[in-house]
Amino acid sequence: xxxxxxxxxxxxxxxxxxxxxxxxxxxxxxxxxxxxxxxxxxxxxxxxxxxxxxxxxxxxxxxxxxxxxxxxxxxxxxxxxxxxxxxxxxxxxxxxxxxxxxxxxxxxxxxxxxxxxxxxxxxxxxxxxxxxxxxxxxxxxxxxxxxxxxxxxxxxxxxxxxxxxxxxxxxxxxxxxxxxxxxxxxxxxxxxxxxxxxxxxxxxxxxxxxxxxxxxxxxxxxxxxxxxxxxxxxxxxxxxxxxxxxxxxxxxxxxxxxxxxxxxxxxxxxxxxxxxxxxxxxxxxxxxxxxxxxxxxxxxxxxxxxxxxxxxxxxxxxxxxxxxxxxxxxxxxxxxxxxxxxxxxxxxxxx
Numbered sequence: 001x002x003x004x005x006x007x008x009x010x011x012x013x014x015x016x017x018x019x020x021x022x023x024x025x026x027x028x029x030x031x032x033x034x035x036x037x038x039x040x041x042x043x044x045x046x047x048x049x050x051x052x053x054x055x056x057x058x059x060x061x062x063x064x065x066x067x068x069x070x071x072x073x074x075x076x077x078x079x080x081x082x083x084x085x086x087x088x089x090x091x092x093x094x095x096x097x098x099x100x101x102x103x104x105x106x107x108x109x110x111x112x113x114x115x116x117x118x119x120x121x122x123x124x125x126x127x128x129x130x131x132x133x134x135x136x137x138x139x140x141x142x143x144x145x146x147x148x149x150x151x152x153x154x155x156x157x158x159x160x161x162x163x164x165x166x167x168x169x170x171x172x173x174x175x176x177x178x179x180x181x182x183x184x185x186x187x188x189x190x191x192x193x194x195x196x197x198x199x200x201x202x203x204x205x206x207x208x209x210x211x212x213x214x215x216x217x218x219x220x221x222x223x224x225x226x227x228x229x230x231x232x233x234x235x236x237x238x239x240x241x242x243x244x245x246x247x248x249x250x251x252x253x254x255x256x257x258x259x260x261x262x263x264x265x266x267x268x269x270x271x272x273x274x275x276x277x278x279x280x281x282x283x284x285x286x287x288x289x290x291x292x293x294x295x296x297x298x299x300x301x302x303x304x305x306x307x308x309x310x311x312x313x314x315x316x317x318x319x320x321x322x323x324x325x326x327x328x329x330x331x332x333x334x335x336x337x338x339x340x341x342x343x344x345x346x347x348x349x350x351x
Contacts (some may be wrong), residue, residue, distance in 0.1 A: 013086025017320025021095025089323020092120030093343030167219030202251030
């Protein structure tokens with residue numbers, strides 16, 4: 001085992017973030033003040049599209065093939081060299097363990113060669129940090145909805161930057177429900193953007209789908225019911241009718257999912273008497289969700305943070321931002337840092 005990293009004070013400087021939790025290989029450089037100097041992402045959609053979802057072994061191989069090029073390009077776009085870096089942040093988990101191992105081991109090798117500190121970051125903490133990338137003055141306390149292919153969580157983030165879990169999905173994550181719904185409708189991977197695009201051509205009221213509320217007052221989510229309802233509806237339709245009504249099916253299905261997300265998010269805002277709401281993660285790029293969130297925020301006079309689309313899906317700028325917070329708080333990882341497919345975020349760093 002290599003020697004643990006020194007716990008001496010960190011000298012702030014440019015940070016390299018590395019993200020390989022699933023099917024995007026990403027690297028980003030943040031300046032000393034936390035501003036984004038580069039944000040490079042290489043997608044694997046073409047690799048996995050014919051399989052209708054991410055194949056873990058293929059994802060790992062693709063990360064190995066592209067991680068050095070992506071990281072070097074991030075440095076080039078930032079106008080910096082390797083010796084200019086003061087630290088490295090890498091996604092430690094949760095995610096596909098083989099994919100995570102590529103990023104973690106590459107980051108450890110860089111940190112060792114450059115003699116700079118390294119910190120492992122929870123993917124969830126990265127998504128939460130993305131709310132402040134574009135708007136560093138976004139207020140605390142606030143409610144944060146993390147909504148992606150693997151996660152649907154509601155948190156209260158207090159003035160010190162600590163997060164308390166308010167609710168989570170009891171079954172499928174919202175992004176997973178979108179992906180499975182897209183498969184039922186015969187749409188291509190990735191399913192979320194495909195449903196969003198098709199739904200714009202449909203009538204949201206033409207075909208109604210159930211909106212699971214769980215027990216009264218609960219801030220938890222459930223999307224298995226709406227997914228099952230879509231399955232039964234599609235199975236009961238003749239093929240030609242299903243094809244002719246596919247846009248209405250997509251629009252109604254999407255409306256059920258995003259309505260629940262909006263209702264739960266603002267119920268949390270009201271319950272916590274919070275003045276602000278941040279919605280982050282890949283599903284936050286959904287156009288109908290963004291529209292409904294903005295309408296509710298405007299009517300309720302709630303400060304809303306919706307990251308730019310480039311910060312919604314998996315990216316390394318958010319990992320670098322969360323890592324910068326950790327380094328400022330004195331967190332360091334030793335060289336026995338390992339990937340964790342399942343990882344509970346500590347949420348201990350202040351902004």
